[in-house]
Amino acid sequence: MALKATLSRPLAAYVAHRYQRWMQDPVGTQQRVLTGLLGLASRTSFGHDHDFLAISDAAGLARQVPVRDYEALRPYLDRVQAGEADVLWPGHPLYLAKTSGTTSGAKYIPITKDSIPNHINGARDALLHYIDYTGRSRFLDGRLMFLSGSPELEIVNGIQTGRLSGIVNHHVPAYLRRSQLPSYATNIIDDWETKLDQIVEETLGQPMSLISGIPPWVQMYFDRVVARTGKTVKEVFPEFSLFVYGGVNFEPYRKKLFETLGGPVDSIETFPASEGFLAFQDQPGNPGLLLLLDAGIFFEFIPAERFFEDNPPRLTIGEVELDQQYAVVLSSNAGLWGYSLGDTVRFVSRFPHRVVVSGRIKHFLSAFGEHVIGEEVEQTLREAMHQHPEVEVVEFTVAPLVSDDPAVPSRHEWLIEFAQTPHDTAAFAAALDAGLRQRNVYYDDLLTGNILTSLQLTALPSGAFQRYMKSQGKLGGQNKVPRLSNDRMLAEGLLRAQ
Missing domain, CATH: 3.30.300 (GMP Synthetase; Chain A, domain 3)
Known part of the structure; x- marks a missing residue:
């Protein structure tokens, strides 16, 4: 076994053990997160407008900060985008993640110095939990592909702006970057189909071991590999052993994708969003995704059937029930407060709290x-x-x-x-x-x-x-x-x- 695979195992055990500490006290963990968020943001414009100094718990947050979607929070977000400091979070954000959105058109979500570790560590820890649970780490010694948006960023009022997947691409650790595909030159190609053809060119003949992306777009890549070679994906890439995906429900794509693969491949589901990396599948085979309660995000949950009421209940992690549909509301160190994510989840376990993503509140x-x-x-x-x-x-x-x-x-x-x-x-x-x-x-x-x-x-x-x-x-x-x-x-x- 090569060096990266060998060294990853003690790190995986350490990270999994560290998670166990906060998983044993989800309510206390979330209270500590909220207290920290309020303290750091109390002197921002938003904190002043909503009297953060008077808030000490979730009830106070619900009383002082209404639930808002992107459009309702936009007066503050526009000030951030214009380059104003100390609006939603101290200082300026490091990045603005541009997303087309599904309910609000183009959105620009701040990513701060404090929130960027959430995106990076969430993805890293998903892999480390897989290694700790299965003992399989050889995939780290092969070629890793992250099918993503362009990493090319533009500067808007002094803030680097681009797609979340492109932003995260800049933070891939150096020891993994040497194994990463596609190349930067290919990744910045704007036209998707041209880019996909070039990715096929770059990956054929390589020892691909991990492939990550949204299932329908990964399927397009697989289809082109099969069309080009006349072989199944596993025949072309015999070392391919781990598929990491998120963004959509995998089930409608599962049958065709695995038929295209032509052989068994482990998979990890994640729950990433421009607003934060929220959860990942910590146990292969268990459909529940572990909710990250100690990553700078305070969660509230509104029963989906009551979401459109004038004053719906806002439940904390200690109040949720199993098998109920909830709309997710976030307050985070990205400077999002009472923010309606738009996604709905259903809890499939508590202690630890695991969810499945069930849809969109407006879809x-x-x-x-x-x-x-x-x-x-x-x-x-x-x-x-x-x-x-x-x-x-x-x-x-x-x-x-x-x-x-x-x-x-x-x-x-x-x-x-x-x-x-x-x-x-x-x-x-x-x-x-x-x-x-x-x-x-x-x-x-x-x-x-x-x-x-x-x-x-x-x-x-x-x-x-x-x-x-x-x-x-x-x-x-x-x-x-x-x-x-x-x-x-x-x-x-x-x-x-x-």
Whole structure:
């Protein structure tokens, strides 16, 4: 075993032991985090405006600081972006992470000297926990690929600005950078498809051992490797043993991706966001992601069904319950306060607190009062694919289809790009309908009352999602396709992209 793999094991054991200390006292850990955040930010403009000196606990935070999304916090964020100091956090941020967002258009999220370790250490510790749990560290001696946005940054009012994945790329440790692909010259290529072709050129013939990225974009890379070589990914890269992913639910992509791989590969799921690195899968095989309660982020959780109330309850880590949907609210050392992340989670364990990411609070389908969430459609699709094992899905989304004919009820439209189509399309559509009715009582009631009729399944041609994302300037990188919409904008765009 080479040096990096050997030395990683005692470090992995040390980090895992250090985590155990705060995992045994989640409530106290979060209180210490909150106290530290408030103390450091008390002299900022935001801290002065919200009387941080009068806040000592979560109840005080909820009383003084309302929940805000990006747009509501924007008056302060615009001042940060303009170069003003001591607005949300002491001094100036090191970076602004630019993201297209899924609810607010372009967003510029501050990353401070105090918050950058959260992003770096979160990713590092995910790998170290894997090593400690499995004893497998040989992947560190091979070539490591992080499929990311461009690391090229621009200076905006004295602040380095770019994509989060590109920012993090600058902080890859030197001992890993020597093994990292793609090269800097390739990574800064703007056009995604040109960049992907160059990544294939650079990686063929290399001992690739770890590949990381958002599943649909990694799948595009794998497809090009297979097309170029006529072999499975594992035949091309026999040392490939660890896949690290995050950003979307992996399940809809799992079957096709592992068929493309052609062999077993371990995987680690992570929960990264421009606002913070929130959780990672600390035990392979356990679907729960360990929530990072000691990383400069104070968490609050709003029951999803009450999120849009005027004054919803804001629960702390000691008040959450298992198997309930919660919207995530953050206060952090990036200078985000009472910030609505937009994601929903469901706790699958406590002590330690592990979650699964279940969807987006604004990405639900309730055009007819059904309030279907992302987790429900993803589970429904997975179950239908299990019933029809020949089916492989590239990508999908669900939208309302409102009928203009009073005699014909409205319905949901599932727009699916298949890699392998069902033998019986009608039976597959019926399985989707039955699965969603089982998971969502409101949807079932609407069909029972003939307010809705059975869903419409629309099979999209190969490449439809890629063509649509390219037309929107969102091909590759960290961009994701919404699972659910309350309007026809995405659906019509996909239909035009055929």
